[in-house]
Amino acid sequence: MSLKSQPIQPVPAQTAQVAHAAYVDGNPYLTLRDQLGSIFQDEDFTALFPRCGQPGWPPWRLASVLSEFRQRLLAGSAEELLLDQLLQQCGAVGLLKGRGHQRTDATHVLASVRVLNRLELVAETLRAVLNGLATVAPDWVQAVVPPEWYERYGKRIEDTRLPRDDDARLAYAQQVGEDGFALLAALTTPEAGVLGKLPLVETLRQVWHRHYEQLPAATTDSPSPVVQFRPKPLPRVECPESPYDPEARFRTKRDTQWTGYMVHLTETCDPSHPYLITQVHTTRATVHEARCTAPIQQALVDKGRSPHTHLVDAGYVDAELLVHSQEVHGIQLRGPTRPDSSWQTKAGGAFSVDQFEIDWEQQQVRCPRGKRSVSWSPRPRPAGGSPYIQVRFNLKDCRACKVREYCTRSVNQARILKLHPQPQGRALSEARQWYESEEGRNEYHRRAGIEGTISQGVRAFGLRKARYRGLAKTHLQQVATAAAMNIDRLFAWFEGYPRATTRTSRFAALAPV
Numbered sequence: 001m002s003l004k005s006q007p008i009q010p011v012p013a014q015t016a017q018v019a020h021a022a023y024v025d026g027n028p029y030l031t032l033r034d035q036l037g038s039i040f041q042d043e044d045f046t047a048l049f050p051r052c053g054q055p056g057w058p059p060w061r062l063a064s065v066l067s068e069f070r071q072r073l074l075a076g077s078a079e080e081l082l083l084d085q086l087l088q089q090c091g092a093v094g095l096l097k098g099r100g101h102q103r104t105d106a107t108h109v110l111a112s113v114r115v116l117n118r119l120e121l122v123a124e125t126l127r128a129v130l131n132g133l134a135t136v137a138p139d140w141v142q143a144v145v146p147p148e149w150y151e152r153y154g155k156r157i158e159d160t161r162l163p164r165d166d167d168a169r170l171a172y173a174q175q176v177g178e179d180g181f182a183l184l185a186a187l188t189t190p191e192a193g194v195l196g197k198l199p200l201v202e203t204l205r206q207v208w209h210r211h212y213e214q215l216p217a218a219t220t221d222s223p224s225p226v227v228q229f230r231p232k233p234l235p236r237v238e239c240p241e242s243p244y245d246p247e248a249r250f251r252t253k254r255d256t257q258w259t260g261y262m263v264h265l266t267e268t269c270d271p272s273h274p275y276l277i278t279q280v281h282t283t284r285a286t287v288h289e290a291r292c293t294a295p296i297q298q299a300l301v302d303k304g305r306s307p308h309t310h311l312v313d314a315g316y317v318d319a320e321l322l323v324h325s326q327e328v329h330g331i332q333l334r335g336p337t338r339p340d341s342s343w344q345t346k347a348g349g350a351f352s353v354d355q356f357e358i359d360w361e362q363q364q365v366r367c368p369r370g371k372r373s374v375s376w377s378p379r380p381r382p383a384g385g386s387p388y389i390q391v392r393f394n395l396k397d398c399r400a401c402k403v404r405e406y407c408t409r410s411v412n413q414a415r416i417l418k419l420h421p422q423p424q425g426r427a428l429s430e431a432r433q434w435y436e437s438e439e440g441r442n443e444y445h446r447r448a449g450i451e452g453t454i455s456q457g458v459r460a461f462g463l464r465k466a467r468y469r470g471l472a473k474t475h476l477q478q479v480a481t482a483a484a485m486n487i488d489r490l491f492a493w494f495e496g497y498p499r500a501t502t503r504t505s506r507f508a509a510l511a512p513v
C-alpha cells in the first residue's frame with residue numbers, strides 16, 4: 001500500500017469558530033494547532049510506504065490501523081520522527097532553546113511478561129519453542145516429539161499445577177531438562193534444516209545453559225550424558241527471563257528488582273522556555289547508566305539539540321565521560337562524581353591518592369614520606385574499564401617506612417597507585433571542585449526537576465509498564481509517550497499554567513519557620 005503525499009489544508013475559518021465556541025475553556029489540540037500549525041505532514045512518512053500500490057490512509061488518519069503504522073515506523077527506523085517533528089516545530093517558533101541546560105534521569109520499565117519462577121521459566125520456554133516450531137514446521141514437530149510431550153507441554157505452565165513436594169519438583173525439572181536437550185539435539189540433525197537457527201531456539205539454548213548442566217555418563221551401559229538441574233543457576237548476565245520477551249533483563253538496583261528495560265529521559269530546563277523532552281534512550285535493564293551518557297549526547301548532537309550543560313546524577317559521570325563530553329561535543333557534563341572507594345579514603349589519617357605529588361612531565365610520583373616512585377606504566381583499556389597509569393614505589397623504601405600501615409596493607413608489595421591519565425584526572429578534580437562550590441550547588445539544583453518529569457511519565461502516561469514486547473517496540477512506546485508529555489507541557493505553556501512545584505505534605509507544612 002503506497003502513501004500519496006497530500007498537503008494538510010488549513011482549518012476553515014467557520015470550523016475554527018465552531019471549535020473554539022465548543023471548547024470555551026480551551027483544548028490542548030486546538031491550542032497546539034493554533035500555535036504550531038500541523039506538526040506531522042504526509043511527506044514525513046512517505047518513505048515508510050512502498051512507491052507503488054493502492055493508496056493507503058495517511059498516518060494522521062490511521063487510528064484504526066495503528067499496529068500497522070507502528071510496524072512501518074519500526075521497519076523504517078523512523079520511530080524518532082514522532083518526537084523530532086514536534087521539536088523541530090518548537091525550534092522554528094523559538095520554544096526550544098539551543099545550547100542551554102538539559103538534564104537526564106532514568107527509571108525502570110516492567111516488561112509486558114508474566115514473572116516466572118525457575119521451574120515455570122524452563123518449562124514455559126520449552127513450551128514456547130514447541131509452539132513456535134509447530135507454527136513453522138508442524139510435520140517435523142509431529143515426527144520428532146514423543147506423545148507424552150503433548151500432555152506435558154500442551155497447556156500453559158503455572159506453578160499451581162506443578163508438583164508441591166521438593167523431590168517431585170526436582171524430578172519434574174530434570175524431566176524438562178532432558179526433554180529440552182533432546183529437542184536441541186533433534187534440531188541439529190540435517191532434517192531440522194534451519195529450524196535450529198530460529199531466535200526462539202537460541203533462547204532455549206541460553207536458558208538451558210544457565211539452568212542445566214550435562215555431566216558425563218555414570219556408566220558405560222548408558223552413554224548419554226546425565227542431565228542435572230543446577231542447584232544454583234549460573235549468574236544471570238545476559239540470559240532471558242521469559243521466552244516471550246527474550247530482550248527483557250532482570251536487574252536489582254538498590255531496593256528495586258524488576259525484569260524489563262530502562263528508559264532515560266533528557267529534557268531542557270531553562271526557565272525562560274517550556275521544559276521539553278528532547279531525547280529518549282531505551283536499553284535492556286542490565287545496561288548501566290554510565291554506558292548511556294555517550295549515546296544520549298551523540299543523539300542530541302546528531303539532531304542539533306545538544307546542550308551547553310548536561311546535568312546528571314553520579315551514575316552518568318566518570319572521568320572519561322567528562323573529557324569526552326567536553327572535547328568531542330563541547331558539552332559540559334555536570335554531576336557528582338563517584339567517590340574513590342579505596343580503604344585509604346575511609347580510614348582516618350591514611351594516605352589516599354590526593355596526598356601524593358604527581359610530576360606528569362617526569363612521570364614520577366612523590367609519596368607523603370618524600371620517596372619517589374620507581375615505575376610508571378600506562379595500562380591501555382582493560383576489558384570493560386578505563387585506561388589508567390600504574391605507579392609503583394620501591395619495596396625497600398616501603399618495607400622500611402615507619403608509616404607503612406597508613407599507606408598499604410600488602411605485606412609483600414610496595415604501595416601501588418592507579419592514576420587516571422592527566423586530562424581525565426584534571427577533569428575529575430575540576431568536576432569535584434565545581435560540585436562542592438556554591439555556584440555548582442545552585443546550578444546542579446536544576447537537575448532535581450527531572451524526577452518530577454519521570455514521576456509525571458509514570459503516573460500520568462504509563463511510562464513504567466511496557467505495552468509491547470521487545471526493545472524496539474518498547475522504545476517506540478516511550479518516544480510516543482515523550483511526544484505526548486511534550487504536547488501536555490506545550491498546552492500548559494501556551495495557557496500560562498504555572499509549573500508544578502515539589503509538594504509539601506500537610507504535616508511538613510506545620511513545621512515552625
Ligand code: SF4
Pocket residue numbers: 351367368369370371393397398399401402403404407408414415
Ligand atoms: S609505604 Fe612507601 S609509598 Fe607509602 S609512605 Fe611509606 S615509603 Fe611512601
